[in-house]
Amino acid sequence: MAKLHFSLVAPERELFAGEVDSVDAPGAEGDFGVMAGHEPFMTTLRAGVVTVKSGSSVTVYEIQGGFADVTQTSFTLLAEHAKAATV
Amino acid sequence: MASLKEMRNRIGSVKSTQKITKALQMVAAAKLRRAQEAAQAARPYADRMASVIANLAASVSGPGAPVLLAGTGRDHKHLITVAVGDSGLAGAINSSVVRAARDRAQELIAQGKEVRFICVGKKSFAPFRRLFGDKVIATFDLSKSKVLTLDTAEPIATRILEAFAAGEADVVTLFYSKFKNVVSQVPTAKQLIPAIVSDAAGAAVTPDLKGGVYSYEPDEAAILETLLPRNLRVQILSALLENKAGFYASQMSAMDNATRNAGDLILALTKQYNRSRQAQITKELIEIISGAEAL
Secondary structure: OOOEEEEEEOOOOEEEEEEEOEEEEEEOOEEEEEEOOOOOEEEEEOOEEEEEEEOOEEEEEEEOOEEEEEOOOEEEEEEOOEEEOOO | OOOHHHHHHHHHHHHHHHHHHHHHHHHHHHHHHHHHHHHHHOHHHHHHHHHHHHHHHHHOOOOOOOHHHHOOOOOOEEEEEEEOOOOOOEOEHHHHHHHHHHHHHHHHHHOOOEEEEEEEOHHHHHHHHHHHHHHEEEEEOOOOOOOOOHHHHHHHHHHHHHHHHOOOOOEEEEEEEEEEEOOEEEEEEEEEEOOOOEOOOOOEOOOOOOOOOOEEEOOHHHHHHHHHHHHHHHHHHHHHHHHHHHHHHHHHHHHHHHHHHHHHHHHHHHHHHHHHHHHHHHHHHHHHHHHHHHO
């Protein structure tokens, strides 16, 4: 399966950058999931949980508002505040 | 000629000054590394933000564009935000930014424009209050905030947006010192409103749509509306981070110079002290010998 390049960037630092299978994020108009080959779109985000799935590993981040930029091969998430959350 | 005791005291005092400058230099060097890392870590965000906004700006131009992006169409009222350090003993870094901002302000005033100021960092309060008095509409003291985050930049951005919304400003410019490398910090003016989108290196970002047609949720204008104030905060934060790194770099080299100068001074004083001590001993010997011969 094609991989998606996901990067999670907070103002202070880059929290995550790498190839993943899918990402779930809380969009302003509803949660959405992104996999490789997604239609390009941009949206603002509300506070919530970002779930990053890669193979069998799942990483979860808490974000407080932000912005998502999705292209066919990559997903850039600019978060206001972000931190790794425990599942 | 100073007495020997006076000279000893003088040497002692220069020595303790040297200890202080040496300590300051080492502290600055340690802090510089951290500040530099912070400045670098913040760059990806600012760059991505800039490219996203450039993308959006390309699709939302014309009369409907938000005022933060397009400006008010006038340039009569200028708001100058000056960001410097909160303490001194750091060479010319603070004063060169202050001077750059002051020159720009006087130029604008000479053109008949209205200029107001927001001062960030203690070292800018006094010069601007003295020169421009009540034109300083806000001051921010950052000496309490050890770590610079988006929350540090927030009140500054809010104040700027307030002033903009109240019609007190048509053009907002931020003066800070750009951290080029450890030995060179450049006083820089960055225009915040109307937004000129540029990446960390200062080059204008050209829209890169990668041929894809984006869909927007909500629409472009709404996204831009929330993104632009956020971008303002990010721009301010990145300027503050650069400032901080530059400040420590400048302090480090200033203190290194001071330590070296103190060393030179100690050498010169010690030489002078030894000479006069020897001269005094010789003089006393001659007195004793001539006294003995006279008997």
